[in-house]
Amino acid sequence: MSDFTSPFWSYWITAIAVGGVIFCIAILVSQMRAKTNKPGEEHLQPHVWDDTLQEYNNPMPRWWLFMFVGAIIFGIGYFVAYPGLGNYKGSFGWTQQGEYEQETAKLEAQVAPKYNQFMSTPIEQLADNKEAMELGQRLFLNNCAQCHGADAGGSKGFPNLTDSDWLYGGWPTAIEHSILSGRNGVMPSQADALKSPVAINDVANYVMSLSNSPHDVVAAARGKEKFTLCASCHMVDAKGAISDPTGAQRGVGAPNLTDKTWLYGGDIKTITETVTKGRNNVMPSWDCFLGESRIHVLAAYIWQLNRDENGTVLNPVKAPDSLAKGIAEDQVAWDKTVADAKAQGKPVCSAISIHVQNAAKAAADAQKAKEAAAAAPAAGAAGAVPDVKK
Amino acid sequence: MRQIFYAKVEEAAAASSSVDKDRREKKDKQPQGLFAARKKLYVRDVKGFFDNWRWIFVWLTQIVFYGLPWLQWNGRQALLFDLNEHKFYIFGLIFWPSDVVYMTILLIICAVALFLFTAVAGRLWCGYACPQTVYTEIFMWVESKIEGNRVARMRLDKAPLSANKIMRKGFKHFIWAVISLWSGYTLVAYFTPMRELFLETVNFTLSVSEVFWIFFYGFMMYLFAGWMREQVCKYMCPYARFQSVMFDADTLIVTYDVKRGESRGPRKKGVDPREQGKGDCIDCGVCVDVCPTGIDIRDGLQYECIGCGACADGCDDIMVKMGYPKGLIRYDTENGVQQNSSKMDIMRRILRGRVLLYTVVLLALVIGLAYSLGQRSVLKMRVERDARTVARVVESGMVENVYRIQLSNADEKNHTISVSVHGLNGISIKGVDKVELPALSTQTLALKVQVDQTKARTAGGTSGTNPIEIRLSPIDFKDDVLSEKTIFMLPKQD
Numbered sequence: 001m002s003d004f005t006s007p008f009w010s011y012w013i014t015a016i017a018v019g020g021v022i023f024c025i026a027i028l029v030s031q032m033r034a035k036t037n038k039p040g041e042e043h044l045q046p047h048v049w050d051d052t053l054q055e056y057n058n059p060m061p062r063w064w065l066f067m068f069v070g071a072i073i074f075g076i077g078y079f080v081a082y083p084g085l086g087n088y089k090g091s092f093g094w095t096q097q098g099e100y101e102q103e104t105a106k107l108e109a110q111v112a113p114k115y116n117q118f119m120s121t122p123i124e125q126l127a128d129n130k131e132a133m134e135l136g137q138r139l140f141l142n143n144c145a146q147c148h149g150a151d152a153g154g155s156k157g158f159p160n161l162t163d164s165d166w167l168y169g170g171w172p173t174a175i176e177h178s179i180l181s182g183r184n185g186v187m188p189s190q191a192d193a194l195k196s197p198v199a200i201n202d203v204a205n206y207v208m209s210l211s212n213s214p215h216d217v218v219a220a221a222r223g224k225e226k227f228t229l230c231a232s233c234h235m236v237d238a239k240g241a242i243s244d245p246t247g248a249q250r251g252v253g254a255p256n257l258t259d260k261t262w263l264y265g266g267d268i269k270t271i272t273e274t275v276t277k278g279r280n281n282v283m284p285s286w287d288c289f290l291g292e293s294r295i296h297v298l299a300a301y302i303w304q305l306n307r308d309e310n311g312t313v314l315n316p317v318k319a320p321d322s323l324a325k326g327i328a329e330d331q332v333a334w335d336k337t338v339a340d341a342k343a344q345g346k347p348v349c350s351a352i353s354i355h356v357q358n359a360a361k362a363a364a365d366a367q368k369a370k371e372a373a374a375a376a377p378a379a380g381a382a383g384a385v386p387d388v389k390k
Numbered sequence: 391m392r393q394i395f396y397a398k399v400e401e402a403a404a405a406s407s408s409v410d411k412d413r414r415e416k417k418d419k420q421p422q423g424l425f426a427a428r429k430k431l432y433v434r435d436v437k438g439f440f441d442n443w444r445w446i447f448v449w450l451t452q453i454v455f456y457g458l459p460w461l462q463w464n465g466r467q468a469l470l471f472d473l474n475e476h477k478f479y480i481f482g483l484i485f486w487p488s489d490v491v492y493m494t495i496l497l498i499i500c501a502v503a504l505f506l507f508t509a510v511a512g513r514l515w516c517g518y519a520c521p522q523t524v525y526t527e528i529f530m531w532v533e534s535k536i537e538g539n540r541v542a543r544m545r546l547d548k549a550p551l552s553a554n555k556i557m558r559k560g561f562k563h564f565i566w567a568v569i570s571l572w573s574g575y576t577l578v579a580y581f582t583p584m585r586e587l588f589l590e591t592v593n594f595t596l597s598v599s600e601v602f603w604i605f606f607y608g609f610m611m612y613l614f615a616g617w618m619r620e621q622v623c624k625y626m627c628p629y630a631r632f633q634s635v636m637f638d639a640d641t642l643i644v645t646y647d648v649k650r651g652e653s654r655g656p657r658k659k660g661v662d663p664r665e666q667g668k669g670d671c672i673d674c675g676v677c678v679d680v681c682p683t684g685i686d687i688r689d690g691l692q693y694e695c696i697g698c699g700a701c702a703d704g705c706d707d708i709m710v711k712m713g714y715p716k717g718l719i720r721y722d723t724e725n726g727v728q729q730n731s732s733k734m735d736i737m738r739r740i741l742r743g744r745v746l747l748y749t750v751v752l753l754a755l756v757i758g759l760a761y762s763l764g765q766r767s768v769l770k771m772r773v774e775r776d777a778r779t780v781a782r783v784v785e786s787g788m789v790e791n792v793y794r795i796q797l798s799n800a801d802e803k804n805h806t807i808s809v810s811v812h813g814l815n816g817i818s819i820k821g822v823d824k825v826e827l828p829a830l831s832t833q834t835l836a837l838k839v840q841v842d843q844t845k846a847r848t849a850g851g852t853s854g855t856n857p858i859e860i861r862l863s864p865i866d867f868k869d870d871v872l873s874e875k876t877i878f879m880l881p882k883q884d
Contacts, residue, residue, distance in 0.1 A: 035421045043422045059426035120687035150794040151836035
C-alpha cells in the first residue's frame with residue numbers, strides 16, 4: 001500500500017492516527033482523576049429528565065479502566081508492528097499481498113505431494129485414477145467450461161473436446177501443450193484472393209461437397225480448382241493441417257473439412273461467411289494461471305473424455321511417427337524461447353505467449369508470401385507451435 | 391415505573407430510622423470518582439424454594455453439557471459440529487452450510503422464548519439457567535465447602551498467611567481449575583469427537599487450536615465464575631441491559647413488600663410490631679448478605695437484580711423464625727404490590743396481550759421449524775444452465791443444451807438417483823442419467839439434454855427460451871422427488 005501522490009498525505013494520515021491515540025490517552029488521564037461531586041455534595045448528576053428523573057453516579061469498575069489502558073497499549077503496538085502510519089511499513093513487513101502469497105504457498109505445499117504423484121504419472125495411466133479425474137472435473141468446470149461447456153462438448157467457435165476430431169492432435173502431450181501454451185488458429189479472409197462472390201460461393205459449395213452435405217454440384221466443380229488456395233493449410237485432400245504426412249503444418253490447426261464436425265457451422269451461409277471474413281481463434285495459455293501440474297491433471301481428464309460404449313478411450317496414446325521429427329524440432333525451438341525469456345528475466349509463461357505470437361506471426365507471414373506467389377501450393381513450413389515433451 | 395420506585399424509596403426512607411438516613415446521606419456526599427475498585431462480595435449460603443429450583447437447573451444444564459459428547463449415534467458422536475467438513479451432526483439430523491437458515495430460526499426461537507419468559511417472570515434466564523449463574527453457583531459451593539461459610543471466608547481473607555490458608559486457598563483454586571479445564575475440554579469435544587480428542591491427548595497430538603480453546607474457555611470460566619461473578623452481569627452482559635425493556639407492571643419480579651415491611655427495625659420475638667409502630671422487616675440484613683450481586687432489594691427494583699430469589703429464600707427463613715407469614719420478599723408484580731392483588735388476580739394478568747403474542751409467535755416458529763425439518767429431503771439439487779453453449783446442433787440434427795447439475799447427498803447412506811427432464815415434446819437426456827451418490831457427498835454432473843426440433847415445435851416449442859423441468863428421483867429409497875425449473879433454448883429458424 002502507501003502509494004501516496006505526495007509525502008504530505010503520509011504525514012497527514014500519521015498525524016490523524018497518532019493524534020487519535022494521544023487524544024484517547026488525554027481523555028483517560030483526565031477521567032481517571034475526575035470526581036463527580038465535592039465533599040458534602042450529593043453525587044447526583046445535575047441534569048434532570050421528565051421533571052423528576054435524575055441520575056446517580058454509579059462508578060465503573062476499575063478493571064474497566066485497565067481495559068482502556070490495555071486497548072491503548074494494543075493500539076500503539078499495532079502501529080509499531082503493522083503498516084498504519086502513512087508510508088511506515090511496520091516492523092513485521094506485513095502486506096496483504098504477502099499474506100495472500102503466504103496462504104497460497106501454504107495451500108500449494110499442502111497439495112504438492114498429491115500433484116507430484118500425479119505429475120510423475122503418465123497421462124494415459126492418470127486417466128484411470130478416480131481421484132485425479134474428480135480433481136480434473138473440478139478444474140475443468142472452474143476454468144474451461146466457460147467456453148467449452150460443462151460437458152466439454154464445445155459450442156460455436158469453441159472445439160468439442162469429447163470427439164475424435166482434433167485440430168492440433170489428440171494424444172496426451174498435444175492436449176497438454178494446447179492448455180499449457182495456448183493456441184492461435186488464424187484463418188485469413190479469402191475475399192481478396194478469390195476476388196468475386198461467385199468464386200467464394202464456388203469454394204463454399206466445394207467445401208460442402210467434401211463432407212457430402214447438400215451442395216450445388218456445378219458450383220462445387222468450379223470451386224475444386226480454386227481450392228488449391230486453401231490446400232496449403234487444409235491439405236489437398238482437405239483432411240486438415242494435422243494430417244500433413246510431413247508434419248510441417250502440425251501447429252497451424254486448420255480443420256478437417258471432410259467430416260461433419262464444424263467449429264462454426266456446416267451450412268452454406270456459415271461456410272461462405274468463414275471464407276469471406278476468415279476466423280481468428282484464440283485458446284489462451286493457462287500456464288500462468290494453473291501451473292504445469294494442474295494442467296497435467298486437466299489434460300488427462302480431457303484425454304479420457306472421448307470413449308466408446310465399452311468405456312475404452314478412443315484418443316491416441318502417442319503422436320503418429322510421421323510427426324516425430326517435427327516435434328523434436330519444435331522442442332529445440334521451444335527450449336530456445338524459454339532460454340530467451342529467462343535471459344530477459346521474464347517468467348516462462350510470458351515466454352509461451354511470445355512463442356505463440358511468434359508462431360502466429362510466422363504463420364501469417366507465410367500466408368502473405370503465399371498470396372504474393374498467388375496460388376501454386378507451397379509446402380513452406382509455417383511457423384509451428386511446438387509440442388513440448390514433459 | 392422509576393417514579394413509583396422513587397416514591398416508594400422516599401416513603402421507605404421517611405419511615406426508616408433517622409440513624410439510617412444519616413448513614414445514607416453521609417455515603418451520598420463522599421466525593422466519588424468515575425471508577426471504583428470492586429468490593430469483594432462474601433455471599434451467604436442460602437437454602438430454600440428458589441435455591442432448590444436453581445440447583446435443579448444446574449444439574450439439568452450440566453448433565454446436558456457434559457453428557458452430550460459421550461452419546462453415540464450411527465457409529466459417530468451424536469452431537470458434533472464438524473468445522474473442517476462443514477457439517478453439523480445433531481442426532482439423526484445432518485446440517486450443511488446451506489441449512490444455515492435453521493440456525494437462524496433456532497436463534498430467533500431462543501430470542502422469542504427469552505422475551506416470553508422475561509415478560510412473565512422477569513429475569514428467569516439470568517437467575518436460573520444462565521451459564522454465568524450456574525457456574526458461579528458451582529464455584530461458590532466449592533468455595534464454601536473448602537473455606538467455610540461467609541464469616542469463615544471473611545476471617546480467612548483477613549488472616550495472615552499460614553499453612554492452613556495456603557492449603558485451603560490452593561485447594562480451592564485447584565478444584566476450580568479442574569472444573570474449568572474439564573469444561574473447556576468438553577466444549578472442544580463438540581467440535582472434535584470425544585474419542586479422537588482423548589486419543590490425541592494421550593498421544594500429545596492435540597492441534598494448536600484445540601489446546602487454545604480448551605485453555606481459553608477454561609480460563610474464561612475460571613475468571614468469570616471464580617473471580618468476577620457479579621461483575622459479568624453488571625458491566626459486561628448485553629442481555630441484562632435490555633431485558634428490563636420487556637418488563638411491565640404485570641411482570642413477576644422479586645419484590646420487597648414496602649407497605650408490609652416498613653418501618654424496619656429490630657424487635658423482640660413474640661411482640662406485635664404494629665404496636666411499636668414497626669413493619670415486619672427486622673433489618674437483619676440477610677437479604678443483602680445472600681444477594682449474589684450485593685444489592686439491597688429493599689431499595690426496590692434495580693438493574694443489578696438478576697431475579698435469583700435468594701433474598702426471598704433468606705427472608706422467608708427469618709419470617710418463619712419470627713413467626714410472621716412468609717413472603718415479605720416474594721415474586722410479585724408492581725400492580726400486585728400496589729393493589730394487594732390475590733394470587734389468582736396476578737395469575738390471571740399473566741395472560742395479557744404481549745404474553746399471548748409471544749406465545750403465538752413462539753409456537754408458530756417451533757411448529758414451523760419442526761415441520762420444515764420433517765419435510766427436509768436428504769438430497770439437494772442445483773441446476774445451472776451452461777451460459778456459453780446456448781443451443782448446439784449436434785451431428786444427428788438434434789438441438790442440445792447443457793446443464794451443470796450439482797447433486798448433494800446429505801444422508802449417511804449411499805444412494806442411487808435418476809435424473810429426468812420434462813416440459814418439451816420429445817425431450818430426453820443424452821448419456822448419463824443415473825448417478826451413484828456416496829454418503830455425505832456432492833457431485834457435479836454435466837447433463838446433456840436433447841430435443842428434436844420439429845417435434846418440439848409442433849407441440850408449442852418456440853425459438854429462444856422454453857420452460858422445462860429437471861427432476862431428481864431416488865431409485866433405492868422413498869423420498870420426495872425434487873424438481874428444478876430451468877429453460878431450454880431452441881435456435882432461431884431461418
